[in-house]
Amino acid sequence: TTRILSESSQRKTICIEGSFEGNTSPAIVILEKKPFSGQNLKNILNTESILSKDFINDIYGNYECFPKLEYNGIKTTIIHPATEKHIKKFESQPIHLVEETPDLYESITYPHLQTEQFDLTWVHNILEHKSEVDRIVFEDSDPTNGFILLPDLKWDGKQIENLYLVGIVNKKGIKSLRDLTGEHLNLLKNVMEKGCNAIEEKYKLPRSKLRVYLHYQPSFYHLHVHFTNLKYDAPGIYTEKSHLLTAVINNIELMPEYFQRATLPFVLKETDKLFLKYEEK
Structure with a gap:
């Protein structure tokens, strides 16, 4: 069983409480989207990335971009075993x-x-x-x-x-x-x-x-x-x-x-x- 402790659209993070298979001790997993880096732009804006069109209106176009796997990583922090203090720290209140x-x-x-x-x-x-x-x-x-x-x-x-x-x-x-x-x-x-x-x-x-x-x-x-x-x-x-x-x-x-x-x-x-x-x- 997992539950969301907190999430932030501004920071692009989500904190989840759960447990790993075969282990009942509670764990906290923090997922965070990485910021863009100018050094990696050429690896995203190229023909290997896939664009999925949402809509086009005159000169404006909205798409979802799917870069190669190695440029689409999510920073992941794991706290295990997590104490009640850890859970309270990350829980939205x-x-x-x-x-x-x-x-x-x-x-x-x-x-x-x-x-x-x-x-x-x-x-x-x-x-x-x-x-x-x-x-x-x-x-x-x-x-x-x-x-x-x-x-x-x-x-x-x-x-x-x-x-x-x-x-x-x-x-x-x-x-x-x-x-x-x-x-x-x-x-x-x-x-x-x-x-x-x-x-x-x-x-x-x-x-x-x-x-x-x-x-x-x-x-x-x-x-x-x-x-x-x-x-x-x-x-x-x-x-x-x-x-x-x-x-x-x-x-x-x-x-x-x-x-x-x-x-x-x-x-x-x-x-x-x-x-x-x-x-x-």
Whole structure:
């Protein structure tokens, strides 16, 4: 049995929950149409592609194009076995904006994070070179200010139009924006500088064409920074979710305890356990 968790015509994605034959553990499959690449246009606009006519009216014609199989792939992400937290994450639900004061963070959010968060084994596997070593784009091994830069799961690592990389810091124990203080400025500046330089060197995309930011709340609680193509309408780039790294650095330079004193907004789904705790308050 399968069911659709969510779908987006804008992003051309669909998330499905189901199970594989011979295995009862739940799985999530995310299907995403790839963006067009100028490099592949000649492989689509040629005589090997099949055109099916819909209609013609004067100078306007509508067709459906069927390119060769290798140019019609669908990016597929599989999470298996998927936990209830994964399912809730991808399931379409009503959402609410929460204004988190420092007091609310200490009394509600932080205690919740101590018991309810995604397992970080996969993050530690990357940092310890147990997994995804061949996907690493750049690495600074410094234990305090270093990080590993690699493609996000949402990116195929090829098409620059939707470039999306993640910088995962080596230092453990920094969960989110709320933990950042003046002592982390060198770390943040290092991620910004070396991350942007590595992307420009490998993908020829300069810093002025990159969006570099952090999420709050993040999807997992080990500090990481997102690097996306500025033209790409990536998930989670809106003002209630993302904080530009340059602004984060500037705020801390102005006030080292800024993120311990600021009210931070974030969005929660209606069935999220954290939202239910805020509702009880």
